Amino acid sequence: MTATITESEIVVLGAGMVGAATALELQRRGREVTLLDRKAPGEETSYGNAGVIEGGPYVPLAFPRDPRDILRFATNRQPALHFHWRFLPWIAPWLSALSRNSSEARLRENGAAVHSLTTHAPQLHEGLLDEAGRSDLLRKTGWLQLYRSEAAFAADGLKRHIADETGCAYSVLDPDAASELEPHLSPAFHKAVYWPSIWSVADPGAATKAVAELFAGQGGRFARMEVVAVEPVTGGWRVKTGQAEIAARHVVIALGPWSMDLLRPLGYRFPLAVKRGYHLHFRGKGNATLSRPVVDLANGYVITPMAQGIRLTTGVEFADRDAPATPVQIARAEKAARGLFPLEAPVDPEPWMGRRPCLPDSRPIIGPAPRHDGLWLNFGHAHLGFTLGPVSARLLAEMMNGGTPIADPTPFAATRF
Numbered sequence: 001m002t003a004t005i006t007e008s009e010i011v012v013l014g015a016g017m018v019g020a021a022t023a024l025e026l027q028r029r030g031r032e033v034t035l036l037d038r039k040a041p042g043e044e045t046s047y048g049n050a051g052v053i054e055g056g057p058y059v060p061l062a063f064p065r066d067p068r069d070i071l072r073f074a075t076n077r078q079p080a081l082h083f084h085w086r087f088l089p090w091i092a093p094w095l096s097a098l099s100r101n102s103s104e105a106r107l108r109e110n111g112a113a114v115h116s117l118t119t120h121a122p123q124l125h126e127g128l129l130d131e132a133g134r135s136d137l138l139r140k141t142g143w144l145q146l147y148r149s150e151a152a153f154a155a156d157g158l159k160r161h162i163a164d165e166t167g168c169a170y171s172v173l174d175p176d177a178a179s180e181l182e183p184h185l186s187p188a189f190h191k192a193v194y195w196p197s198i199w200s201v202a203d204p205g206a207a208t209k210a211v212a213e214l215f216a217g218q219g220g221r222f223a224r225m226e227v228v229a230v231e232p233v234t235g236g237w238r239v240k241t242g243q244a245e246i247a248a249r250h251v252v253i254a255l256g257p258w259s260m261d262l263l264r265p266l267g268y269r270f271p272l273a274v275k276r277g278y279h280l281h282f283r284g285k286g287n288a289t290l291s292r293p294v295v296d297l298a299n300g301y302v303i304t305p306m307a308q309g310i311r312l313t314t315g316v317e318f319a320d321r322d323a324p325a326t327p328v329q330i331a332r333a334e335k336a337a338r339g340l341f342p343l344e345a346p347v348d349p350e351p352w353m354g355r356r357p358c359l360p361d362s363r364p365i366i367g368p369a370p371r372h373d374g375l376w377l378n379f380g381h382a383h384l385g386f387t388l389g390p391v392s393a394r395l396l397a398e399m400m401n402g403g404t405p406i407a408d409p410t411p412f413a414a415t416r417f
C-alpha cells in the first residue's frame with residue numbers, strides 16, 4: 001500500500017545530468033523541488049559517457065548517404081555500428097526519419113539549434129564544478145579527431161566549414177604535430193583535427209553527483225524511489241512511486257532513455273529511440289598517458305583519460321533498450337585502439353552499457369508538454385546529454401519561471417512531433 005502522501009511544488013524525475021541540473025536551476029529560483037531517481041544521482045547514462053563537453057559548432061550524426069558505407073554497415077561487423085537483426089523492423093521508421101534529417105540543409109539547421117545550447121556549455125559546467133568544489137574534474141585540453149585517410153578527412157568537412165563560418169578555432173595536424181599534444185599516440189592515422197573549444201571531465205558520474213549535491217545543499221530534496229506513473233489530478237499531478245504518492249503542482253520528465261515509459265500512458269508518442277553504447281577501462285602501458293579525449297572516426301570509438309583508467313567508449317548499437325548487452329563492438333574497437341595507443345589489460349571485469357536517448361532530428365525536447373498543464377519535458381539529448389544538461393536545465397527553468405531564456409526554445413518544442 002502507498003499510504004504516505006508527500007507534497008512538493010515541483011517533482012523532477014530522473015537524476016542524470018539533465019534532471020539534477022534542472023532541479024538545481026529550479027531550486028535556485030526559489031521553487032520547492034523534489035528530485036527522484038531509483039538509483040543514486042548520476043549512475044546511468046550520465047555516468048558512463050566519454051565526458052566530452054562540446055563547446056563549438058555541432059553536426060549531428062547522419063544516416064550514411066554513400067551506398068558503399070551502407071553496404072559496409074550492413075555487414076554488421078563494423079566497430080562504429082552494430083545492430084540486432086531482429087530489431088531492424090522496429091527501428092526502421094526511426095532510421096527513415098533520421099535519413100530525412102540527413103541532408104546538408106537539415107544537418108546545418110539541427111546542428112545550429114544544438115549549437116545555440118553548446119555555446120554556453122563549457123562556462124556553465126565550469127561554474128557548477130567551481131561552486132561544487134570539483135574544478136579538479138574539468139580539463140580544458142580540447143579534443144582530437146583522427147582520420148585514417150585523406151578521403152575520410154575530405155568527406156567530413158561540414159563541421160570545419162561551419163567552424164570557418166562561425167569563427168570557431170581548430171587546427172589540422174599531421175601525426176608529427178599531433179604527437180606534440182599526445183606523445184604516446186602511434187602515427188597510425190593520416191591527419192588529426194584539434195578542437196580547443198571542446199573540454200572534458202575526468203569523471204562525468206562524479207560531476208553529476210556534484211550537481212545533485214549542490215541542489216541538496218541549497219535545500220532541495222532528493223529521494224531514491226522507482227516512479228511507476230504520473231497522473232493528472234485537479235490542480236496538478238500525482239507521482240506514484242513504489243513507496244509513496246507525491247502531490248505536485250509541476251512534474252518534470254528528465255528520465256533520459258526511460259522518459260517514454262511514463263509519457264506513453266499519457267498518450268504521447270514522441271519518436272525517442274536509444275542508441276546503446278559501451279565502455280571499458282584500461283591502464284596505459286608503461287608510462288603511456290593521454291591528456292584529452294581522442295576519437296578514431298573510422299572506428300567510431302573514443303579513448304579518454306578518466307579517474308577509473310583510460311575509458312574506451314564505443315559507437316552506436318541499435319537494439320531493444322532492455323535486451324541483454326552484446327558488447328561485440330568493444331572487442332573490435334579495442335583491437336583498433338591498441339594500434340593507436342599502448343593499452344594494458346582491461347581494468348573492469350565487464351563492459352558497461354548505456355543508452356543514448358535520441359530523437360531523429362538530434363534536438364532534445366525542452367519545454368511544456370503539449371496537452372497537459374504543469375507537465376514539463378527535458379529529455380532526448382542523444383550524444384550530447386552530458387554537455388547539454390546544465391544548459392537545457394537553465395532553459396527549462398527559465399521557461400517555467402519566466403525571464404529571458406538563455407537560448408530560443410522554439411527548436412526544442414515538443415509540438416514539432
Ligand SMILES: Cc1cc2nc3c(=O)[nH]c(=O)nc-3n(C[C@H](O)[C@H](O)[C@H](O)COP(=O)(O)OP(=O)(O)OC[C@H]3O[C@@H](n4cnc5c(N)ncnc54)[C@H](O)[C@@H]3O)c2cc1C
Pocket residue numbers: 013014015016017018019036037038039041042043044045046047048049050051052053054225226227228254255256257258276277278279313314354355356357379380381382383384385386387388
Ligand atoms: C557510450 C556513450 C558515450 C557518450 N559520450 C558523451 C559525451 O562525451 N558527451 C556528452 O555530452 N554526452 C555523451 N553521451 C550521451 C550522454 O551520456 C547522455 O545524453 C546523457 O547522459 C543523458 O542524460 P540524462 O540525464 O537525460 O539521462 P540519464 O543519465 O540516463 O538519467 C536518467 C535517470 O532516470 C532514472 N530513471 C529511469 N527510470 C526511472 C524510474 N521509473 N523511476 C526513477 N528513476 C528512473 C535513471 O536511474 C537515471 O538516473 C554518451 C552516451 C554514451 C552511451
